[in-house]
Amino acid sequence: MNYDIDKYLRQDKLPHIWCPGCGHGTIMGNLVRAIDKAELDPDKTVVVSGIGCSGRATGYMNFDTLHTTHGRAIPFATGIKLANPELNVIVITGDGDGAAIGGNHLIHGARRNIDLTVILMNNHIYGMTSGQFSPMTPTGANATTTPYGNIDQNFDLSALTKASGASFIARGTAFNTRQLIKIFEDGLLHKGFSFIEAISQCPVNYGRRNNIDTAVEMLKWQKEASVNIKKWDKLSEEEKKDKFPTGIIYQENKREYTEMYQEIIDSVQEEA
Numbered sequence: 001m002n003y004d005i006d007k008y009l010r011q012d013k014l015p016h017i018w019c020p021g022c023g024h025g026t027i028m029g030n031l032v033r034a035i036d037k038a039e040l041d042p043d044k045t046v047v048v049s050g051i052g053c054s055g056r057a058t059g060y061m062n063f064d065t066l067h068t069t070h071g072r073a074i075p076f077a078t079g080i081k082l083a084n085p086e087l088n089v090i091v092i093t094g095d096g097d098g099a100a101i102g103g104n105h106l107i108h109g110a111r112r113n114i115d116l117t118v119i120l121m122n123n124h125i126y127g128m129t130s131g132q133f134s135p136m137t138p139t140g141a142n143a144t145t146t147p148y149g150n151i152d153q154n155f156d157l158s159a160l161t162k163a164s165g166a167s168f169i170a171r172g173t174a175f176n177t178r179q180l181i182k183i184f185e186d187g188l189l190h191k192g193f194s195f196i197e198a199i200s201q202c203p204v205n206y207g208r209r210n211n212i213d214t215a216v217e218m219l220k221w222q223k224e225a226s227v228n229i230k231k232w233d234k235l236s237e238e239e240k241k242d243k244f245p246t247g248i249i250y251q252e253n254k255r256e257y258t259e260m261y262q263e264i265i266d267s268v269q270e271e272a
């Protein structure tokens, strides 16, 4: 399928400043392709980002955009959606921004099942600030702040957001662009809190500290470690080791927050 994505990008802000080989540009490109495929009205679409390499995306996307404070993209997005529920509100965050500093906002956004599409670009590191470990840095991996190997467990963000109440949960990779576009499209069209983890590659601040220092090697890892969810359950525990499922991991239809809020407004106005 051919996409006309130029209109969704601020041409005067290009070229972007992401490092050569970074996965974030691929993920942003796939997001605008999904917006095109989902036929969202650009005049009714708002994109909100936090701080970090992922946060740069709102500078390049030609919508109403907000580049907010560290970890707070979901609260800003929640306010926008509550003020005008007709808007399509997309959040772009990173693993440091969304799972550490904004981790509490992530679980409470999911708990409310408010109609946001949250895309967490997971590059397993704080890239912009030179490579400190994040809650998504794998155990044993090196970072500037774990020079002898990370001893923390990393989060399973799918399980975390499911337990918190999200009604659409998916994971994709920068490698598998076709799958990622489809996941983004489905997440954008889902009514409720959609959480999508997009595995990205940071060859500069993650890869080179962990002996996978080229983007090609990192993309090969994404290809080899990812297993479509349709095949995942058929794998043995041994076969699942060092791999992760991709695709739509969970989806349910349940009541959405702004609709319930509107019912309260309507009932109060009726009584008045």
Ligand code: SF4
Residues within 6 Å of the ligand: 017, 018, 019, 021, 022, 023, 024, 053, 123, 127, 128, 201, 202, 203, 204, 205, 206
């Ligand atoms: S530091 Fe890493 S995540 Fe940030 S732009 Fe460079 S490659 Fe991408």
